[in-house]
Structures are given as C-alpha cells and as structure tokens.
Amino acid sequence: MSTTLITGGTVVSATGRALADVLIDGEKIVAVLAPGSELLGTDLTASVDTVIDATGKYVIPGGIDAHTHMQLPFGGTFASDTFETGTRAAAWGGTTSIVDFAVQTYGTKVPDGLAKWHELAAGNCAIDYGFHQIIGGVDDESLAFLPTLIDEGITSFKMFMAYPGVFYSDDAQILKSMQVAADTGLLTMMHAENGPVIDVLAEQLAESGKTSPYYHGIARAWQAEEEATHRAIMLSHITGAPLYVVHVSAKQAVEQLAMARDKGQNVFGETCPQYLYMSLEEHLGATSEQWGDFEGAKYVCSTPIRSRAEGHQDHMWQALRTNDLQMVSTDHCPFCMTDQKTLGLGDFRKIPNGIGSVEHRMDLMYQGVVTGEITLERWVELTSTTPARMFGMYGKKGVIQPGADGDVVIYDPNGHTSIGLGKTHHMNMDHSAWEGFEVDGHVDTVISKGKVIVDDNQYLGRKGDGSFIKRGLSQYLV
Numbered sequence: 001m002s003t004t005l006i007t008g009g010t011v012v013s014a015t016g017r018a019l020a021d022v023l024i025d026g027e028k029i030v031a032v033l034a035p036g037s038e039l040l041g042t043d044l045t046a047s048v049d050t051v052i053d054a055t056g057k058y059v060i061p062g063g064i065d066a067h068t069h070m071q072l073p074f075g076g077t078f079a080s081d082t083f084e085t086g087t088r089a090a091a092w093g094g095t096t097s098i099v100d101f102a103v104q105t106y107g108t109k110v111p112d113g114l115a116k117w118h119e120l121a122a123g124n125c126a127i128d129y130g131f132h133q134i135i136g137g138v139d140d141e142s143l144a145f146l147p148t149l150i151d152e153g154i155t156s157f158k159m160f161m162a163y164p165g166v167f168y169s170d171d172a173q174i175l176k177s178m179q180v181a182a183d184t185g186l187l188t189m190m191h192a193e194n195g196p197v198i199d200v201l202a203e204q205l206a207e208s209g210k211t212s213p214y215y216h217g218i219a220r221a222w223q224a225e226e227e228a229t230h231r232a233i234m235l236s237h238i239t240g241a242p243l244y245v246v247h248v249s250a251k252q253a254v255e256q257l258a259m260a261r262d263k264g265q266n267v268f269g270e271t272c273p274q275y276l277y278m279s280l281e282e283h284l285g286a287t288s289e290q291w292g293d294f295e296g297a298k299y300v301c302s303t304p305i306r307s308r309a310e311g312h313q314d315h316m317w318q319a320l321r322t323n324d325l326q327m328v329s330t331d332h333c334p335f336c337m338t339d340q341k342t343l344g345l346g347d348f349r350k351i352p353n354g355i356g357s358v359e360h361r362m363d364l365m366y367q368g369v370v371t372g373e374i375t376l377e378r379w380v381e382l383t384s385t386t387p388a389r390m391f392g393m394y395g396k397k398g399v400i401q402p403g404a405d406g407d408v409v410i411y412d413p414n415g416h417t418s419i420g421l422g423k424t425h426h427m428n429m430d431h432s433a434w435e436g437f438e439v440d441g442h443v444d445t446v447i448s449k450g451k452v453i454v455d456d457n458q459y460l461g462r463k464g465d466g467s468f469i470k471r472g473l474s475q476y477l478v
C-alpha cells in the first residue's frame with residue numbers, strides 16, 4: 001500500500017473551493033488538510049511515498065460519466081470502443097468512473113444480457129464501472145427480474161420510447177415497469193422521443209429524396225421529444241416512480257421537466273456536450289471534401305443535435321445553471337466513418353446513432369467555466385458529484401473527503417487542450433466529432449483508487465485496474 005500527498009492545489013467540491021492538501025493511503029482518501037499540515041508531529045512530505053505538487057491547479061473528484069455505450073449493438077454493427085479502449089480514453093480525459101448500459105433486446109432475457117455485459121467488462125477496464133440495465137422487452141419475466149437487480153448493484157434501468165422494433169416500449173409496458181420502480185426504489189431512465197412518429201416522418205423524408213444526415217435532425221423533431229418527455233412525466237406521476245430523462249436536447253423538453261419539478265415531482269434530466277456545442281446547421285448540415293454532405297453522419301445521434309436558430313444550445317446552458325437539468329453525461333456511443341457510419345450512405349435512417357465523447361466531457365464542460373456559463377463548483381457538481389448521488393455511489397465516489405475512493409484529477413486551468421486534432425484522441429474511432437475544438441484547460445494527472453494512471457501526457461495504468469461498482473439506491477431522492 002502506498003501513500004500519496006497532493007500538495008498546494010485548490011480542492012474544488014460542488015459547494016466550494018479551498019487551498020488544501022489531500023492524503024491518499026492505498027485506495028482511499030484519508031485526510032484533507034490545511035496546506036503544509038503536519039500529522040501527529042510528522043512532516044507529511046517527508047513520510048509519504050509520493051508527493052504531487054498541484055500548486056496553481058484544481059484538485060477535483062474524478063469525473064463520473066453515467067451514460068456510456070461500450071460495444072452497444074446498433075444498426076447492424078457495434079459501438080467501436082470496447083471496455084478496454086473506451087475506459088482508457090475516459091481516463092485520459094479525467095473520468096475515473098463510467099456507468100454503462102447492459103442490454104436486453106426484444107426476445108432475449110435480462111439476466112443473459114447482464115451476464116454478457118459483466119463478461120465484456122470484467123478484467124478489461126482502466127477505471128471503475130457500473131451498469132444500468134436496458135429493458136428492451138417488457139414482459140412478465142423481465143418485470144419479475146427487475147427487483148433482483150438491486151442486489152446486483154444495478155439500481156437503475158433505461159427504457160426507450162423510440163426505436164420501434166429494437167428497444168421500444170409502449171406506454172403500457174412503461175407504466176408496468178414504473179410501477180415496479182415505485183415499489184422497489186429502482187430509478188427509471190427514459191429515452192424520451194416519440195419513435196413511431198419519428199419513423200413515419202423519416203420514411204416520408206427518405207422517400208422524397210431527402211436522404212442526407214441533415215434530415216435525421218428534421219425527422220427527429222423537437223415536438224417528438226417534448227411530447228414523449230411530457231408523457232413520461234405523466235406516467236411517472238401516475239405511478240409515483242421518479243424519472244430521469246437521458247440526453248435532453250430540446251428546450252421544450254427542458255420546459256416540461258422544469259414545470260413538473262416546480263409542481264414538486266421527482267423528475268430529473270441530463271444533457272450531453274454535443275447539445276451544448278453542436279447544431280443542426282453547422283454539424284448535421286456540414287459538408288466536406290472527403291464526404292460531401294455525408295460529413296454530417298459524424299454528428300448523427302439521438303436525440304439529435306438541434307437548430308441554433310431555435311436557441312436550444314443556449315437553453316441547455318441556462319438549464320444547467322438553474323438546475324432544471326442536473327447532470328452532464330456523454331451518451332458515448334462511437335462509430336467509425338469508413339465502415340460503420342457509411343452503412344447509411346444514401347439513407348440517413350441507416351446511419352448508426354451515436355457520437356464518441358467519453359474522453360472530452362471534463363474538458364468540454366470546463367470550457368463552460370472559462371466562458372462564464374457555469375461556476376467552477378457547478379462543473380464539479382454536474383460531472384462528478386451529482387452523478388454519484390443520482391446513481392447511488394456518493395461518499396465512495398464524487399467527493400474528496402476521508403473515506404472516499406482515491407479518485408482524483410489534477411486539472412491545470414493554465415493548460416490547453418486541442419481536442420482530437422489530427423487523431424490525438426484515444427477513443428477507438430477513425431475521426432472525432434470534436435476535432436478542432438480548443439479548450440483552455442488540461443487534465444494533468446489522473447488518480448484512480450490511489451494509483452496514478454495518467455500523468456504528464458502519459459498513460460500509466462493497465463487494463464483490469466478498474467472494478468465493478470455495486471451501486472446503492474439513488475441518494476438524490478428523499
């Protein structure tokens with residue numbers, strides 16, 4: 001067991017900042033001390049194994065990305081990051097925990113899907129990982145299995161109001177699942193888009209020759225997101241089950257959440273960096289020499305990135321400030337252009353949905369601090385502390401305090417990060433949707449359970465460093 005002392009940095013939490021030293025013993029944080037403190041009369045810098053000088057830098061709890069899809073089967077292919085490559089990329093970007101989605105598709109059994117996910121992740125991860133469960137086929141058997149997930153440390157499940165024929169659940173199925181959630185304390189996560197309506201609009205667009213990636217954003221109209229969000233809120237109200245809406249991108253969907261919250265309902269929402277920075281006009285509608293108007297395929301994800309003229313992006317930043325949205329995850333779901341996104345050449349409906357961002361979330365959200373959209377403390381809250389509380393990991397994760405895991409990031413506000421330019425990223429993709437983005441900050445050192453896994457632009461960890469997080473029930477609810 002080795003000891004590490006991080007000295008001279010500004011320790012930032014969700015509620016404040018202070019100059020402090022952080023002592024890690026083995027895998028755990030054991031003390032947060034006034035700078036230069038002695039412990040039992042001993043000069044700590046002389047007695048610990050490693051001293052890390054964080055003068056002029058921020059010392060923050062490691063990032064928690066609560067929405068990733070390593071190896072997700074989608075559109076006839078699989079998300080291109082494995083647990084090995086995806087969690088290593090996450091580590092590079094200052095994320096020390098992910099919560100990925102174990103998958104049940106229609107016609108398969110939940111425990112089989114869960115066992116498969118454990119098999120894919122075990123021994124391969126660079127950082128700690130937990131699972132949510134996707135329920136893609138609600139029937140008596142899956143409903144009976146849901147409560148048993150809690151003992152497995154899986155305390156949340158995701159349902160889809162979109163993707164008919166793949167992951168889709170109808171209102172009756174959602175209602176029944178939410179009743180189980182209300183009875184057990186499981187948290188219901190919802191992909192809130194009206195899938196049947198979107199599929200009709202998409203078919204009509206494609207049949208009239210509107211086949212480029214841009215029309216993915218037209219077919220997936222904001223009204224379909226607002227309507228589904230409202231419906232999910234109402235079903236949550238009927239059942240009394242709390243609701244967590246994933247990847248919110250429409251300002252009207254945020255308004256639905258805000259209205260329900262104002263009435264006292266336990267509904268929550270996350271957004272993702274792509275909905276803060278990217279737009280229908282500049283990205284889904286982009287063209288390039290290499291890809292022509294298929295360039296936009298890099299930015300095809302669902303919910304879609306939306307019109308800047310309609311003001312969705314500004315509204316997402318606002319909602320993060322006002323707590324109408326509580327968290328930022330990535331929905332990391334990477335696909336290469338050459339052999340995966342191109343499945344949809346000539347028909348946007350066949351483009352695998354997803355963007356790879358797991359490496360960049362901490363940097364992209366820090367840029368919001370630089371531009372004055374959020375405070376330093378809110379950055380930590382949105383990217384680490386609330387994910388920990390929302391998904392039952394707080395105390396172990398999401399905070400720098402004695403007893404917490406030694407998951408710590410040293411962030412240099414005077415550093416600089418050129419994201420993805422010339423394949424400098426570490427995700428298993430042949431491009432990056434974030435290529436060319438510049439961030440005024442830099443992940444200098446990443447410590448996971450007391451071990452330095454990234455330092456000075458070098459990866460020092462190993463596959464298998466990360467282990468499964470058995471989560472408790474949400475700590476965000478009364």
Ligand code: URP
Pocket residue numbers: 069191247300301302303331333353354355
């Ligand atoms: O485009 C996306 N979001 N792909 C992953 C699947 C999902 O809906 O989260």
Ligand code: ZN
Pocket residue numbers: 191246247302303
């Ligand atoms: Zn989704």
Ligand code: ZN
Pocket residue numbers: 067069331333
């Ligand atoms: Zn997702």
Ligand code: ZN
Pocket residue numbers: 412414415416442443444
């Ligand atoms: Zn630096």
